[in-house]
Amino acid sequence: MEKRGILYEGKAKQLFETTEPDVLWVTYKNQATAGNGAKKETIAGKGELNNQITSLIFEKLKEKGIPSHFIERLSDTDQAIEKVEMFPLEVVIRNVAAGSFSRRLDVEEGKDLPFPVLEFYLKEDALNDPLINDDHVLALELAAEEEVAELKKQARHINQALISLFKQAGIRLVDFKLEFGKTKEGTIILADEISPDTCRLWDLKTNDSLDKDVFRQDRGDIIPLYQEVLNRLNQL
Structure with a gap:
């Protein structure tokens, strides 16, 4: 699977198309925001931690029979997710x-x-x-x-x-x-x-x-x- 063009960029994540039509690529950013974006700061390492924590929690929920769009963690900052x-x-x-x-x-x-x-x-x-x-x-x-x-x-x-x-x-x-x-x-x-x-x-x-x-x-x-x-x- 390869990453293609960007679909969306939010406060904390970027979303990309991939070579698989039903799979998206998520990159977690190092940006922290508060007050609906009124306060904003780049914090090194934040994206990596949020990606790892989210991936781990989604895996734990899957073990309990709770499905999500999460497919797999691709790298320290990236995930593959199902398109929904x-x-x-x-x-x-x-x-x-x-x-x-x-x-x-x-x-x-x-x-x-x-x-x-x-x-x-x-x-x-x-x-x-x-x-x-x-x-x-x-x-x-x-x-x-x-x-x-x-x-x-x-x-x-x-x-x-x-x-x-x-x-x-x-x-x-x-x-x-x-x-x-x-x-x-x-x-x-x-x-x-x-x-x-x-x-x-x-x-x-x-x-x-x-x-x-x-x-x-x-x-x-x-x-x-x-x-x-x-x-x-x-x-x-």
Whole structure:
């Protein structure tokens, strides 16, 4: 398989066509962003770590019977993935009150929620990825009713798998963002990435951040933290 022309470039990844029509080539970038791109910085080694962490997590989920678009890790910064039609949605699962949830609803950060709270966000940079509900998804024709139900079902199942995985690594899964796509056969599967860029991860004993919040809040270097997450997952 060979890499061809670029299809898309986002904040953290580049997407390329390949010589195989149903396979895409993803390159993870060293760019860190926050505030919908308002804060931006190149951080050496970040792309490599996110690629390795995401690849490892997708492999662990596959072992648990959870499919994704991930095919294989090609290099330190590159993956091969199945070509899917992406839903223009972010599905966020919150297990613990933190971040925008705490600010919006005046809930003490770090409080365990009585059940995992699921939220939809519209993927639209111009609108700053607004929070939307099921009716918005249906009214805007972003997904059909049965697809919304399937997205929720899969997200909650993935949450339970990830809680268990991270707990084994001594990590508390506070909240995280998922994206999904449809295969050419119409099957909905997990896509995009799962990394400290897309998850809020706290050390199980100290509650110290092991994720991009450290960059968002100017609290230090994220590379040792991302490396710590990878090291712990590799030991499982």
